[in-house]
Amino acid sequence: MAVSLSIIIVSYNVRYFLEQCLLSVRRAAKGIATEVIVVDNASDDDTCSFLPSRFPEVQFIASGANLGFAKACNLGCRQASGNYILYLNPDTLLAEDSLHQVLHFIQATPDAGAVGVHMIDGSGRYLPESKRGLPTALTSLFKLCGLARCFPHSRVFGRYYLGHLSPQQSHAVEVLAGAFMLLPRAVHEKVGGFDDAFFMYGEDIDLSYRILQAGYRNYYFAGTTIIHFKGESTRRNTARHVHTFYRAMDVFVRKHYHGLNAVLLRSAIWCRAAALLAAGVVVRKRCARQPSTDLPIAVYAHANSFAIIAGTYQQQGIAVIRLGQLAEARMLAPGQLLVLSTCCLTLQQYMQWIQTQPAGRPYLFYQPGSTALIGSARAQQNGLVWPLQPTANPSSTPFGIVN
Template sequence: MQLSVIILNYNVRYFLEQCVLSVQSALENIDGEIIVVDNNSQDDSCEMMKRRFPNVKLLQNNENLGFPKGNNLGVAHAQGEYICILNPDTVVAEDSFVKVLAFAKKQPDLGIVGCKLIDGAGNFLPESKRGIPTPFVAFTKITGLYQLFPKSKIFGKYYAQHLNENQTGKVAILVGAFMFMKRNLYLDVGGFDEDCFMYSDDIDLSYMMLQKGKSNYYFHETTVIHYKGESTIKDETYMERFQKAMLFFYKKHFKVSKLFAVFMKIGIVFFSFAKMFQGKAIIKMIPKSYLLYSANQKLADKLSLVLQKKVSFHDLKTEKMVISSSLRSGDGTEIILDNEFVSFKESIAILESSRKKSRCVGITFKIIPKNANFLIGSNNSNGRGEVIKIE
């Protein structure tokens, strides 16, 4: 078997359904498998998986084992030569794994491959590629120096700014939302360190690959949506775990003085509070109008009843798959993409292209997954996403 995709789920039933649907499409031309590990979700994630995806391997835990242990469990059941650690709040394109697999096979010193990540609004996520968060590099992140001097080789290491988002190349650290590697190498380094509950586990695994003499790569030729904020609510528990995670990484890999340790703790507290309030300061915007891209006129009528607002219809039987030229900056229109007629790859391309066009500022997006009774999406990378049932 070529590839095993490991998806660790915790209480994100609708995002999981869309994710698995996209992965199934992406594995059509690959000898692969999907393994979903559920960390004792209290929603109906497992019931949905059994009903909609009976052929997907589902591992149900009786408690929340955390990110490292949950993923290690999934990998232990994997049969693929390669594995992909994938967040449930992601959407992959139909050709994502074909492209990444072809790239990976060409690298003689392969560690981990990451890809280009965007949020639900089409914005590039800078954590797609990062440098080693040494104490100094972490300092540039905490103080915001990397933003003040974005082209500086000294201050731009945290987000590996020696590469732009459209350049493939070697980087030190990749994000756990999408990590592609050989299964044997993952097992050789011991997988994710289970002493870390979450948050620095991807940094640690990436760093261990470097210590093995391997190279990690940022691969820009495929884009994946990462909605973010779905598996984690940025509350006081989040802040505490984030602090512990960063301290875990420093204690494991770096020798620092007691004075510097105190300084870092102060910085981590500040950074944690910033992230916590960043996630809470989102004001929900209600769309002024809706535009459905589909070939199903009845769906537009049904959505008008559910949303209690007229839904304009862009008929894909007669019209091209382009964002309407009538949309303007600040328009407040929400575009709904029907996955029955718009592929995940096309949806991702639309989100990306919208952010490159100033006239599309203020436009938001939702997707209706194929054969699903809900539309789903997120308007930013800090707050939680939105699910609207259309039964």
């Protein structure tokens, strides 16, 4: 059978996030002739020994070194044979209808060079990088100096994230996020893949720009939602992260801008990076992969559970809305976590629900078949992943952890 869709995922030390992602891809790809290619950038978390047996339908490529995002994507794409290419981050979750919806949209839109989707983070907040404008000199300066943040919905000052365009409606936009970027193979072959000069960050802006230059349009599609655990699978706010991010912006400017605009933009980029470091905003944060022993917590995950929602117990009651059939609950002391296990949910239903919750609420997430809980930094204090261990009574409670 001819492959319709090739999904390229690059991973680096995110095996539990990748496991969750592949489980969601498996469901979303039903009814579509799909191949999934994972390029692992020399992870030291046993990704290539742990996951292949759990996902025999996935082609795993061990790069042997950390090639960076752009070069690893290109390596995976050379093995792809689908009519459409989807670049997908490993810390994403697709709704059951995501692939069907976005393929239908791009097939019905002849001038589409690439399509991105409505993205939310793990706590349900809309991610503004789902749609962006080109970083022109003025747009970039407005963002770097903070005017874009002060006037996020302005057509002039907020153009970096196109804040004047409703995220609830589909639009032709200029820049899409590399976390989810779908291209027809014909377009990909015409414009080329990602530029290897970008190690990480900026490569999606560059590719989006080249698609526009080739005469196509980029579309933000609001008809489906995905979760992107943005910033929770990598160590951000470190000196290394700042250097990598702003170096990528510098590469883009040197490639596409010239003269005074280039000088001004490059100066603004490195002044911004220096200001972050000098102000002490950038600190090396611990990102331990084990649960904190300082926070007692009881977690129960049933085989037919789909999600685990965590909230805080306050004097006035429970700060978590009951969702679905309550399977297990353990109430701890006031201010500590209460964990509810919910049943019979689809990912699409979960995404709809989480967007109705107050921003910043602690959360934990679980899928049937996965071997870890994914949570917010606030929920887990100093960790984002909790591996699950078999319990004494696997028939009723197959996995659980108790600290």
